[in-house]
Amino acid sequence: MNEIAQSGEATSEHIGDVVIDVRNLDTHYGARKILDDVSFEVEKGEIFVILGGSGSGKSTLLRHLIGLHIPSSGSIRIFGKETAGIDEEEWQPLRRRMGVLFQGGALFNSLTVGGNVALPLREYTDLPESTIGIQVRLKLGQVGLAGFENLMPDQLSGGMKKRAGLARAIAMDPEVLFFDEPSAGLDPIAGAGLDELILQLRDTFGMTIVVVTHEMESVKRIADRVIMLFQGEAEAVGTLDEVKKVDHPKVQQFFERTPDKGHTDPAEYLEYLTAGGGREF
């Protein structure tokens, strides 16, 4: 961890403003380290981006934050409550204050779009159906899908599925919203549209938003602060400009979008190909 991350830790004094507080998080599958001593905080009302390449551990980190995967060690405090070692029942009150948009939208195919959005309302509230109907139309309107409530999920495009998934995620007016790769698989226009929605949710409702992504264009547009993961280690935490200045080869490589060095020397590559003289095959 570098000096920016440490300056980030200084904010822990205003504990009231910290929604998510991660300390010394470690995760390994067998001997393989996935996350190594990761610490950061997410403050209320900010858009916090978890940035990293494939295999950097960013998806695992998200799964820890939303309670789908238990870390090997370390602490995650959400709304001030320690989540390490709590059971599903203790997660319940936290989950109702959180919304998650999964990569493909994760809509339930057996329910209509409206049924999907209504599901958390039907399960957690005693609202009459007419009120739920109003809520559903309201939430779908917010994500730009007004009038789509009676369609089935497989009648929607990829971008629309994500929007519908977002409508479901915000159905219970969560305080924190998690996005897993919001722009993955979307064309630039749909991706940009989703970015605008994320900004709107933060600005209009003051939601705290955590986004996992590797899409630099999107990060530039939405991120208040970012954490840069590389092979499970947090290389930098801070604003995008701060992180960009961090003197770490992998961080620089990520921002400059340069490929890993491969077998670029033809003679060396030929040697690699002929190693073993083909006897083994």
Added chain:
Amino acid sequence: MTLGRVTIHAVSAIHQAAGLAREVAYWTFIAPWTRERSGIRWESVIHQGVRIGWDAIFIVAVITFFVGMISALQSASLLRQFGQLLLMANAVALSMTRELGPLLTAIIVAGRSGSAFTAEIGSMKMAEEVDALTAMGLNPVHFLMVPRVVAMVIAVPTLTLIADFMGIFGGWLLAVSVVDLGSLQYIRHTIGAIDMGDVMRGLTKSFIFGCLIAMTGCYLGIQAEGGSEGVGRSTTNSVVISIFLIVLANLAFTAFFYMVE
């Protein structure tokens, strides 16, 4: 080495399946009374019941009707040698209610619905829908599995009753049309041969078969890995393992009653 690994794998799979079964039992029998908003989702049970039971009535009826005819023919050719042709009514009634009705129904349902459980839950897992349920605070066992298991253990015995009836009906039709036995006589013999104990034991068996099919389907679905190919593999396994377990349970059950009697 390989044998050891297979054993470890099998033991851990049984352990996990038992854990899942315990959870299903908790959400079926305990949670509805002890937790808020945890009642069995009857709407979902009915939806599944229609798919498992109602939609299978035709195929179960047709297959067991033919099997009833087959067993009537088989027993006729044997019993004729002893001049006891009328006993074929007993043979059909006994074999259908004790063995063929429950077994055939279970195998048909395993192929139709056990596989569907695996495919549905498996693809929901791949599409992160199962994670989405958990993240919403909705328990996947309560939401996806309990309705399927409950519907299954109601549907399989019900279908078995239909199977018993259709098999006997098939036997009767063959007896009166091909073998030329008197219709009333045959029916009287059949009624005399049907032992309510046999029928009940058959239904108890089919209840157990239903549990096995549903649990295998759900377990392999939730354990599926490796994208759509993995779901396909799990679906095949679901049918194979279900049928294997059905036959194994049948053997255990039959042996148990043989020894008790």
